[in-house]
Amino acid sequence: MRHIFKTSYTQDLTIWRHHGDLFWYGLLLLVLLLLPMLLGTFYIGELGAVFIFAIGGVGLMLLTGYTGLVNLGHAAFLGIGAYTNAILLTAGWPYVVTLPAAGLLAAIAGVAIGIPTLRMSGLYLAIATLAFGQIVATVLEKWDAVTHGFDGLAVPTPSILxxxxxxxxxxxxxxxxxxVFxxxxxxxxxxxxxxxxxxxIRDSEISAQSMGVNLKLYKTIAFAISAGITGLAGGLFAQYVNFLAPDSFDILLSVQFLTIVFVGGVGSLQGAILGAVFVRLLPQAIALVRDDLPGNIGHLPGLEPSLFGLILVLCILFEPGGIYGRWIKTKLWFQTAPLRRRAAFRRQKSYARSERVG
Incomplete structure (x- = not known):
């Protein structure tokens, strides 16, 4: 078991806990760079989709996992980024400008939704963000002059140098x-x-405010950063699908992003990656076993969203730490052998936000 001995405050400011992290993450990046030479087009396409969903998951993780603000309209920011990138590419703008512009416009939309909802939290914030998502979806449907509505918008092929x-x-x-960025x-x-x-703010708004944290400012910034990162994912999503339609950014997509956060592990960037792998590859797994399920279950309508909801509920009830939390527990279980104690792996009682006033 590795114990980190800190001798200076600068060690708390480094991204890597130790050189082992740097080595393994560097090795993972090298493997990912070489994968297109080893795998077929279908698998590379699916991995590209996983990366896009992971970027959106990182954006939502900053808002929900680290700031404690629930967003049921996260797909709206993905749609804003996707259409911004596609429209600017169609107008002849270079890709090095259109993709950042997609993130910037989504960030502005994040500020626009963040400011009116500063006094909301919990269920009320979730309803407000859900309404925002529906408003954006309606705009994408009705603004035919720009988005082409349900006729769809073809995405040009971008280029760099x-x-x-x-x-x-x-x-x-x-x-x-x-x-990576x-x-x-x-x-x-x-x-x-x-x-x-x-x-x-996530742990206790009252305590944070008493310590001088400006709730309005930091909540707005959190919305902007979350939306901006998701806007970048939207720009890439436009390239991935090559053809945009407004019904692609519905409430089900927002639920998928929430599933990424909660199933992957709330409060961990690694959890956003693991959650994206799970959420994106689950439909492929369903497609593989659909014909083998008994009682014609595989052909029931609504099977996929039902599974997403069931898995989300089960994860919240029985594994609130998500996939990454289970990985940490498993790693600790092996590291502490043979001196482990059973009590160390029991679930601790969790408290609702209203009970954590101090």
Whole structure:
């Protein structure tokens, strides 16, 4: 079992806990860079989709997992980023401008929803964000002059320095680059006073406010950062599907993002990655076993959303730490052998936010 002996305050400011983290994450990145040479187009395309969902999951993790603000309209920011990127590409703008612009416009929309909902929390905030998602979906449907409504909007193939980013491999590498950037910027934000203020708001708004944390300011910033990162994912999503329709950004997609956060592990960037892998690959697993399920269960309508809801409820009830939390417990279980104690792995009592006033 590794014990970290800290000798200076600067060790708390580094992203890597020790050189072992740097080695293993570097090795993982190297493997991901080489995968397109080893796997077929279908698998590379699915991994690219996983990266895109992971970017959106990181954005929602900063808002829900680290700030404690529930967002049921997260798919709206993905849609804003997707349409912004597609429209600007159609107008002839370069890709190095359209993708950041997608994130910037989504961040502005995050501020627009963040400011009116500053006094809300819990269920009321969830309803307000759900309404915002429906408003954005309606705008995408009715603004025919810009979005083409239900006729759909074709997404042009972007290029950087004359190199076209097309096909599964192009989207894979673009999504991987943006995911690394999103993780890097998020990890750095969480080590700053801004990140600590966000966590303080999540744990107890009353305590955070008594310590001088400006709730309005930091909640608005959290909404903006979350929406901006998701807008980048939206720009990549437009490339992935190559054709945009407003019904792609519905409430089910927002629920999938919430599932990424809770199933992956609330309050961990690694959980956003693991949750995206689970959520994106679950439909593929269902498709593989659909014909083998007894009693014609596999062909029942609504099977996929029902499974998402069931898994989300079971995870909240029996494994609130998510996949990443279970991984940490499993790793600790092996590291403490043979001196482990059973009491160390019991679930601790959790309290509702209203009970954690102090």
């Amino acid at each position: 004359g190199v076209e980013i097309e096909g599964a491999t192009g989207v894979y590498y673009a999504a991987l680059a943006v995911l 999103a993780l890097w910027i998020s990890a750095n934000i969480l080590r700053t006073p801004l990140g600590r203020a966000m966590v303080a």
